[in-house]
Structure formats: structure tokens, C-alpha cells
Amino acid sequence: MPTVTIHHLEVRFQVSGDGDQAVFTRLFERHINAWCRAYEEQCARDKRAAMERGLGDRGVRR
Numbered sequence: 001m002p003t004v005t006i007h008h009l010e011v012r013f014q015v016s017g018d019g020d021q022a023v024f025t026r027l028f029e030r031h032i033n034a035w036c037r038a039y040e041e042q043c044a045r046d047k048r049a050a051m052e053r054g055l056g057d058r059g060v061r062r
Helices: 018-055
Strands: none
Touching: none
16 A cells, blocks of 8 residues: 555535535545555554564574
């Protein structure tokens, strides 16, 4: 997953009624949470892979 840095994020949503805002909020939370889980899982996989690659780099002590 490529590294992305967001310095400023602004979301504008014109709401005609309370129901639209609730729908937007629910969908936004669902998708941002899914993105966050995927990002955390990728970070964990990257960390495990780095640790496994490091195993072969250690010298053998006799």
C-alpha cells in the first residue's frame, strides 16, 4: 500500500433534511472504519514481514 499523507481534508455536504445528514454520517463512518482496519492490517503484515526478513540477517553464535 503506497504511503499517503493528508495535510488537510475538507468535506462539504449540503443537507436538505436531518435524514440526509444521518445517512452521510453512517456511510462515512462505515467506510472510514473499513479503510482504517485495512490500513492497520497492512501495517501489521508489513511489520511481520520485516521481522521475518530480519531472522536471516542475524549471525550464528557458537
